[in-house]
Amino acid sequence: MTSTLDSRAVASPSASTRTRKGNAARRRRTVFYFIAPAMLGFLIFFGYPLIATLYYSFTRYDLINAPEFVGFDNYIRMFTSEPLVGTAAYNTLWLVIVLTFCRVVFALGTASIISRLKSGVGLVRTLCYLPSLAPPAAATLAFVFLFNPEYGPVNAFLGAVGIDGGLWFNDPAMSKPALTLLVMWGSGELMIIILAALLDVPQEQYEAAELDGAGPVRRFWHVTIPSISPVLLFGVVNSMIFALQFFTQAIVAGSAAAGAADVAGNTRFIGAPQNSTLTYPVWLYVQGFRYFNMGYAAAMAVLLFIVSAGFTWILVRQLRKSQHQEEGG
């Protein structure tokens, strides 16, 4: 074997390396043609704006006059003298914690109920998934109506069973829980992902656990949860990122419940009631595109980038790990 290889290498060294080189160059060119548009798009619509955001965050810029370098002024203002950014950050943090928890637990709960159905799995799954496709602006409007304190069906229901309904979107203490309910209603996507993972858990493991005398609760904790933990982690990180960019539902709910004439037209009702729905992205939008404090908005964006990059990094690492497992196994 070795001798034939050697003889071939000796026989025509220049010719074979030339074609090999030519092949490699051609292959590189092919790859370039395939990914060039995406690369260009990535650079223009992600690479450039990421760097430019950092630059703008050190300037005062109103879109009309040239950006004026102000050092760390925007950041200092953000952390010291502007109270509403604190409110916005608090609201978003609240959502990151509560909304993530409720969304994942609810999706896991509904998915496990569906996974145990003997028949009609497809139908129930469809009914639970459909709401997640509803346009967020329309779904929010529907919920503002459903949870209307005076004539909304939800309070009418609650009243019928003797519970005092509350003011929901008109009460600063209830507006975020109401938004959380809206998100849970639309969590069908995550439910499908978890359902697929649940149905993938090997049945033998349940049988083995049952033989060992584990009841349904212990089987759930010791068999189900460990088997689907990568998917649960995906759900947690995914929900956290979703909560970090929570915008449409918050701005529409706040304005619509307060009776704003035109969501796109004024800032008076944004965050209503009492700034309880003022999320971080909403305040970034108002600062940048209503008040035209573009530099300040950029500084807010940098902070948002740092936080969400952290979450994204966890997810990407997880993804890479599962990929290696797939390739290895």
Added chain:
Amino acid sequence: MTTLAEPRHTAPASEPPKVRVRRQWDKKLYWIATHSLGIAMGVIFMLPILFVFLTAVMSSDQALSSNFWPKEWHFENFIEVFEKAPLLQYFGNSMLYSSLATIGALVSAIPAAYALSKLKFRGQNLFFMLTVAAMMLPPQVTVVPLYDLWVRLGFTGTLIPLIVPYFFFDAFSIFLLRQFFLTIPKDYLEAAKIDGCNEFQAMIKVLIPMAKPGIAATAMFCFLFTWNDYFGPLLYTGETRDSWPLSLAIASFRGMHHVEWNLTMAATALIMLPVIVLFVFAQKSFVKGVTFTGVKG
């Protein structure tokens, strides 16, 4: 005890009819008991949509009372919303945005996903991870310079800033298509190449026909995402009513017509309708696409 262990359809005929009826009832009750949670869940999830449609056909007075069922059915409400607001124009804008963006996303993402799944090159892993990162980053992070860019180009107030990026780079479409392409065996492409196809021809003639379900799912997600998009249109067309898509128009509709909740819900129903229709026709693709994003890393 022995009769219980026997398959149900071989129940002895000599059994008195009363017992048989009771057993049928037991079976039904058992079915209801095991399925009640599932049924309840399905109903609860559907209730909000049902209420939207029921309120949409009420009179305006009745929509302000806490009645669930319409006293009279005012189907003309659906026509009235078209008279109150230029919904057809908004619908047209939405269609324009969603369909062009979807075409753009497919044109740009199919080759990129092909390269990521079927070719080998240096930096492939990095490119994939960058795509995932771009997919996860909140749009607000990059929005200040992008807005600035589109203002300088003079395209704000139109749908162009929303559509054009899709023709270059749509992270989610690239990601999803890659996941689908990975499931297609390389052998088919190798065979095509042995038959004299180059990579481009292999993609067009072999991969795309085989990946049709995946491409359809990606197209639907892209269409749906842009149809539902609110932040982008608010940013670029917020000041220009003529360019509004439905998502933006609906949020302002209620304000323009004060407390006419029946009309607002009629408009809400109208914007949900295309999504529901799309879903009914392509349910399987949706479900497959969603599981692909989460499970098959």
